[in-house]
Amino acid sequence: MPTSTSKRDHxxxxxxxxxxxxxxxxxxxxxxxNDANVGAGTIYRYFENKEVxxxxxxQHYVTLFTNTLEENYxxxxxxxxxxxxxxxxxxRFTNEHEHALYFIxxxxxxxxxxxxxxxxxxxLLMILxxxxxxxxxxxxxxxxxxxxxxxxxxxxxxxxxxxxxxxxIEASDELLAGVEESCWDAVRHPE
Amino acid sequence: MPTSTSKRDHxxxxxxxxxxxxxxxxxxxxxxxNDANVGAGTIYRYFENKEVxxxxxxQHYVTLFTNTLEENYxxxxxxxxxxxxxxxxxxRFTNEHEHALYFIxxxxxxxxxxxxxxxxxxxLLMILxxxxxxxxxxxxxxxxxxxxxxxxxxxxxxxxxxxxxxxxIEASDELLAGVEESCWDAVRHPE
Amino acid sequence: MPTSTSKRDHxxxxxxxxxxxxxxxxxxxxxxxNDANVGAGTIYRYFENKEVxxxxxxQHYVTLFTNTLEENYxxxxxxxxxxxxxxxxxxRFTNEHEHALYFIxxxxxxxxxxxxxxxxxxxLLMILxxxxxxxxxxxxxxxxxxxxxxxxxxxxxxxxxxxxxxxxIEASDELLAGVEESCWDAVRHPE
Amino acid sequence: MPTSTSKRDHxxxxxxxxxxxxxxxxxxxxxxxNDANVGAGTIYRYFENKEVxxxxxxQHYVTLFTNTLEENYxxxxxxxxxxxxxxxxxxRFTNEHEHALYFIxxxxxxxxxxxxxxxxxxxLLMILxxxxxxxxxxxxxxxxxxxxxxxxxxxxxxxxxxxxxxxxIEASDELLAGVEESCWDAVRHPE
DNA sequence: CATGAATGAGTATTCATTCAT
DNA sequence: AATGAATGAATACTCATTCAT
Numbered sequence: 001m002p003t004s005t006s007k008r009d010h011x012x013x014x015x016x017x018x019x020x021x022x023x024x025x026x027x028x029x030x031x032x033x034n035d036a037n038v039g040a041g042t043i044y045r046y047f048e049n050k051e052v053x054x055x056x057x058x059q060h061y062v063t064l065f066t067n068t069l070e071e072n073y074x075x076x077x078x079x080x081x082x083x084x085x086x087x088x089x090x091x092r093f094t095n096e097h098e099h100a101l102y103f104i105x106x107x108x109x110x111x112x113x114x115x116x117x118x119x120x121x122x123x124l125l126m127i128l129x130x131x132x133x134x135x136x137x138x139x140x141x142x143x144x145x146x147x148x149x150x151x152x153x154x155x156x157x158x159x160x161x162x163x164x165x166x167x168x169i170e171a172s173d174e175l176l177a178g179v180e181e182s183c184w185d186a187v188r189h190p191e
Numbered sequence: 192m193p194t195s196t197s198k199r200d201h202x203x204x205x206x207x208x209x210x211x212x213x214x215x216x217x218x219x220x221x222x223x224x225n226d227a228n229v230g231a232g233t234i235y236r237y238f239e240n241k242e243v244x245x246x247x248x249x250q251h252y253v254t255l256f257t258n259t260l261e262e263n264y265x266x267x268x269x270x271x272x273x274x275x276x277x278x279x280x281x282x283r284f285t286n287e288h289e290h291a292l293y294f295i296x297x298x299x300x301x302x303x304x305x306x307x308x309x310x311x312x313x314x315l316l317m318i319l320x321x322x323x324x325x326x327x328x329x330x331x332x333x334x335x336x337x338x339x340x341x342x343x344x345x346x347x348x349x350x351x352x353x354x355x356x357x358x359x360i361e362a363s364d365e366l367l368a369g370v371e372e373s374c375w376d377a378v379r380h381p382e
Numbered sequence: 383m384p385t386s387t388s389k390r391d392h393x394x395x396x397x398x399x400x401x402x403x404x405x406x407x408x409x410x411x412x413x414x415x416n417d418a419n420v421g422a423g424t425i426y427r428y429f430e431n432k433e434v435x436x437x438x439x440x441q442h443y444v445t446l447f448t449n450t451l452e453e454n455y456x457x458x459x460x461x462x463x464x465x466x467x468x469x470x471x472x473x474r475f476t477n478e479h480e481h482a483l484y485f486i487x488x489x490x491x492x493x494x495x496x497x498x499x500x501x502x503x504x505x506l507l508m509i510l511x512x513x514x515x516x517x518x519x520x521x522x523x524x525x526x527x528x529x530x531x532x533x534x535x536x537x538x539x540x541x542x543x544x545x546x547x548x549x550x551i552e553a554s555d556e557l558l559a560g561v562e563e564s565c566w567d568a569v570r571h572p573e
Numbered sequence: 574m575p576t577s578t579s580k581r582d583h584x585x586x587x588x589x590x591x592x593x594x595x596x597x598x599x600x601x602x603x604x605x606x607n608d609a610n611v612g613a614g615t616i617y618r619y620f621e622n623k624e625v626x627x628x629x630x631x632q633h634y635v636t637l638f639t640n641t642l643e644e645n646y647x648x649x650x651x652x653x654x655x656x657x658x659x660x661x662x663x664x665r666f667t668n669e670h671e672h673a674l675y676f677i678x679x680x681x682x683x684x685x686x687x688x689x690x691x692x693x694x695x696x697l698l699m700i701l702x703x704x705x706x707x708x709x710x711x712x713x714x715x716x717x718x719x720x721x722x723x724x725x726x727x728x729x730x731x732x733x734x735x736x737x738x739x740x741x742i743e744a745s746d747e748l749l750a751g752v753e754e755s756c757w758d759a760v761r762h763p764e
Numbered sequence: 765c766a767t768g769a770a771t772g773a774g775t776a777t778t779c780a781t782t783c784a785t
Numbered sequence: 786a787a788t789g790a791a792t793g794a795a796t797a798c799t800c801a802t803t804c805a806t
Contacts, residue, residue, distance in 0.1 A: 007766090022302065023216060024217075025217045026302070028800060029800075030800075033768090038767085039767040039768055040768065040802085041804080042766055042767070044801090044802070049801075049802075109357075110214075111213060145360045147354050147360055148354065148366065149373070151347060151350035151353070152348075152350065152373055152374070154350060155346040155347040155348070155351065156342060156344070156346040156347040156377065159346025159347075160342040160343060162300075163339065163342055166300075169338055175336070175339065178334070179343070181333075182333060182377045185376045185377055185381065186343075186374065186377035188376075190376065219774085219776085220775075220777080221776095229791075230791060230792040231777085231792080232778075232779080232791070232793065233790080233792070234777095235776090236790070389786095389787090404684065405596060407596060407599045410778085410779060410780080411779075412779075412780090412789095420787080420788085421787060421788040421789055422781085422788080423787070424786085426780090426781070426782080427786070431781075488679075493599065524751070524754075524755060527742045529736050529742050530742055530748065530752060531755070533736055534729035534730075534752070534755055535729070536732060537730070537733065538726070538728040538729040538732075538759065539725075540728060541725065541728025542721055542724040542725060544682075544724070545724055550720055551718045551721055557721065560715070560721075561725070563763070564717060564722070564759045567758045567763060568755045568756065569755065570758075572754070580769090580770085601795085601796065603796080611770075611771085612772060613772070613798085614772065614773095615770055617797095617799080622797075623797070
């Protein structure tokens with residue numbers, strides 16, 4: 001087993017958790033090293049500096065999330081089915097990577113993100129935008145700017161998962177189904 | 192003209208803008224002083240330290256927002272009217288205090304907030320919660336946890352205003368009316 | 383009554399107390415201003431800066447102490463009488479200017495004293511030295527370097543007054559007579 | 574060679590010298606770092622902050638001095654022999670740790686000393702006090718408050734060593750014997 | 765490769781000093 | 786003359802980064 005790969009993963013995982021919980025600026029390299037059970041200097045074997053680390057992390061999880069959404073995308077199904085696929089993707093991704101989506105949400109406009117990170121994030125937005133645009137063409141989704149609709153779904157969904165993570169509400173299947181319905185009603189074309 | 196009051200206000204305003212744009216940890220006292228056109232030491236004449244400054248700021252704007260929502264609250268009108276009042280309050284507050292709501296949103300769970308700040312914020316949430324609870328009783332609002340519904344509206348709305356501030360979309364009356372309708376559909380009881 | 387003179391005196395008096403209690407470096411100008419009931423800026427009307435203030439203060443009290451010792455000096459009396467005069471002078475000066483001698487003692491080798499201050503202090507030492515030298519000539523005082531003997535008396539006496547000021551022992555006439563005898567025995571020529 | 578131990582020692586040694594020469598408040602961390610040939614940040618690897626440093630230093634040398642006085646204490650010998658032991662201990666300690674006793678003397682009443690430091694210092698005083706008390710019982714030492722007698726010896730002795738350090742007088746064996754005799758005469762019971 | 769001790773640039777904060785009122 | 790608000794240089798302390806082991 002390649003130890004070094006495992007170390008790199010530990011570092012990334014610890015960084016994700018800490019960045020999500022405290023934010024980039026309030027997280028120190030020694031904190032990450034300590035949480036990952038490696039020496040502080042070791043982090044610099046894998047990442048040139050703290051900004052490279054956060055960008056690597058950001059790109060990694062944005063890509064992972066993008067893949068989750070794109071995988072088995074029901075292109076030929078109904079808009080409502082597509083929405084279900086996307087929503088389920090968000091739920092699954094959040095379950096698999098506890099802090100990832102919250103980290104993405106709280107850091108996607110940060111001053112330290114490089115061009116590549118921004119491109120990755122834009123690609124993610126594009127998936128949602130394409131869905132919205134198609135939905136609007138088919139008169140299934142209401143006539144509002146795509147970005148606004150994405151903001152409403154994405155914003156609401158993430159704010160919700162913040163509560164779930166904090167333990168304020170419990171993520172039962174029933175709740176998730178209700179939230180999906182609520183979000184769908186927010187974007188779908190009114191009768 | 193009371194210069195000192197004006198200086199305190201300049202400091203608060205600059206801090207609001209910078210905290211909203213970069214976050215508390217990434218904002219230095221010299222940055223604030225520079226933006227407010229005062230000496231770094233001057234900030235300490237008005238605020239004991241950086242944490243007192245951010246808590247003062249937080250409480251100030253949460254109170255202002257709370258007042259905006261509570262003022263002329265249409266307690267005896269329909270739930271839909273109450274929702275309109277709240278939504279309009281959010282819009283008006285955001286127009287009057289460009290960065291305030293985003294600052295509140297991004298800092299309301301921060302490690303440096305004191306008890307008073309948390310109480311103020313909880314009072315704000317209570318207004319929304321009361322509205323939701325009444326709506327659910329009247330079967331006007333769907334059966335989801337109140338916190339979840341608040342998250343969906345609040346989250347979506349703020350994510351949207353982030354876009355408006357960034358210049359990605361324009362805040363026309365038409366757009367706002369559409370967004371209000373969208374948010375309402377997200378929470379209202381489905382037929 | 384010239385108010386400004388009175389203000390200057392208040393400043394000097396407060397500075398003396400605070401420098402004696404906390405030391406020069408741990409005493410701030412606002413502390414002195416506050417204690418003297420004047421504005422901080424006012425201190426700069428009377429003293430160019432903090433170092434000028436401490437040097438003025440030092441010279442003032444060294445001069446006062448010197449005068450106390452020189453006044454009615456019993457040049458033609460016995461060495462023991464001269465010693466009594468000096469010891470009584472120390473006691474009287476300390477009673478009249480509670481913190482002055484301790485301030486002189488704790489600051490006489492400080493890095494911020496200017497040449498004039500050092501000269502004044504040397505003049506004070508000279509009085510004691512002359513007494514010692516005469517006493518040694520007359521075989522009344524033991525054969526040790528004058529500076530050493532001064533150190534022994536001066537050091538012991540001041541350490542004692544530190545205790546009296548701190549309230550650890552009480553300055554009765556009996557105690558003082560005993561201490562004078564003790565100090566005299568330390569310097570007088572042994573049979 | 575354990576570098577880290579040596580670094581810690583260098584820091585302590587530089588701090589001792591500078592605190593003795595300039596006092597705690599007038600000594601900056603960069604001054605100490607510079608004198609110890611370490612980076613300013615290194616000091617914080619060994620001492621939590623400046624106050625911890627000065628307390629560590631104080632306790633270290635008070636303990637060392639206490640040990641020097643207690644070692645081989647001639648409990649069953651005459652009071653004069655005990656005095657000789659104590660005096661020799663002071664001399665030896667001062668020769669071995671040039672600035673230590675002066676540092677202790679000038680900082681033993683400082684506002685930044687913690688309880689442990691005060692306890693250590695009180696223990697040191699207790700040694701001297703016990704000696705004085707026994708001497709008074711045996712009518713070998715004059716009837717003055719113990720604290721006063723300690724002040725006279727301790728004060729005089731340290732004032733003297735300040736002169737020796739400053740190079741004003743030379744510390745020959747002859748001088749020290751004379752000073753010991755002088756100090757003894759100050760405290761011993763007069764015929 | 766991995767480490768963590770060491771560094772010094774950068775941050776929050778204090779305080780001597782100035783100056784408009 | 787007197788004030789105290791305002792300033793910014795200086796200080797204690799932190800932390801990203803380096804490098805000897």
